[in-house]
Amino acid sequence: MDKRMRIGELARRAGVTQRTVRHYESIGLMPPGEREGTGQHYYTEESLERLRKIDQLKKLGLSLDEMREVVQLYFIDPSGVQSKRKALALLRQHLAETDQKLSELGQFRGEIQSLIGHFERWFEKREGE
Amino acid sequence: MDKRMRIGELARRAGVTQRTVRHYESIGLMPPGEREGTGQHYYTEESLERLRKIDQLKKLGLSLDEMREVVQLYFIDPSGVQSKRKALALLRQHLAETDQKLSELGQFRGEIQSLIGHFERWFEKREGE
DNA sequence: TCAAAACATAACGTTTACGTCATGTTCATC
DNA sequence: GATGAACATGACGTAAACGTTATGTTTTGA
The missing domain is CATH 1.20.5 (Single alpha-helices involved in coiled-coils or other helix-helix interfaces)
Structure with a gap:
């Protein structure tokens, strides 16, 4: 039973802004949250882990671009x-x-x-x- | 006897562009090379070490701004x-x-x-x- | 001494990683 | 069912770290 959350909660719990989440989606670093007919995106705990992993990799000096492959390996x-x-x-x-x-x-x-x-x-x- | 060199040699030996050297000077990360009346700047081996140290610190993920203090400690x-x-x-x-x-x-x-x-x-x- | 190579300075351009409105839609709740 | 909070999308803005002309001066080597 996945705790469905929207972008506000996701961003808050990950310690980033909503803009950051959308930016990662737009460059293909995060899969866009599933939509529910009406246009709103819904995220899971895995989205959260993914954001945290990205943050960790950033601290190690990787660019978002360099990160793409590695993050794939963790989550796909x-x-x-x-x-x-x-x-x-x-x-x-x-x-x-x-x-x-x-x-x-x-x-x-x-x-x-x-x-x-x-x-x-x-x-x-x-x-x- | 310091091997006087101009910006071309300095940049080449440090593996950076002349623009990079001038950029570092403009933000106070490198002291501008000493001038010789006519306008040209002359550099020493220490300038070269400094550039290399900056490069090293960059690899460790420091921004040029964060570097400033550390580099001072190394060379002043x-x-x-x-x-x-x-x-x-x-x-x-x-x-x-x-x-x-x-x-x-x-x-x-x-x-x-x-x-x-x-x-x-x-x-x-x-x-x- | 004179042309080619190197240098100085200024100014505008570029990429990365978002920030910040602006405007319209959807959700939650009273 | 109205209304304030949360969301979606788009577009323009920004800071860092240089790149790239453009233009004029200085050095160097034949």
Whole structure:
């Protein structure tokens, strides 16, 4: 029994604006909510999860365009051997990219720590005088 | 003896366009190259490092605006106790943010791997038949 | 020294990811 | 059944980060 909701509730619970939801629909990042004859769109919990996943991917620096493929993988389970193979290849590529980012971010962290160390030692010296 | 270079070489070696360099100067992210009477700007190896650092920070998802402070810390060593304290506080904040990102990225990595696992098991089953 | 390549500055154009009206329709409820 | 809140659709606006002419000046190499 899916909790039918309209765009207002969906957007509020996802922490985005209605405009954002419609924007994602318009560029094919979200499927448009099902209509009910009269023109209004209705959404499910899955729509909500999808919005949250998009938000998470954004934080990782992906553009809406780059996200499209990945989001598909999360919410459409591909049928057919061919599309499953494609999905697997895509996922492996994304794993590699993620590892690359993790490594760069780790290096950046090291640099920050080193700078912090410099400053801390400078202050320690001063206090010891 | 600093290898004086002009904007063409600088941009080429940094892998960006001249327009990009000028843009960074115009928003105060890079100091404008020193002029030599006639109007032309001259740059040093430090300018190059700075451009590369900016590029690195961009990959980590920082906006040019957010970058400004961090880049300062790398290339201007703050004089005076007050500014040193401020720098230290800033660096610690950036360290915390970086750790947060690292954790999120790690979680994302896990999700990707899990998805890959699903697909791989599916293929194994099929072959075993 | 003189033409071609490189540079400076200004101004308008472009893409991404929405924000912000404006206007008409549908829902909920009194 | 009226009316205020919520929704649909369209169109124009905006900020960031440059791209792309256009025009005039400076450097460089034959």
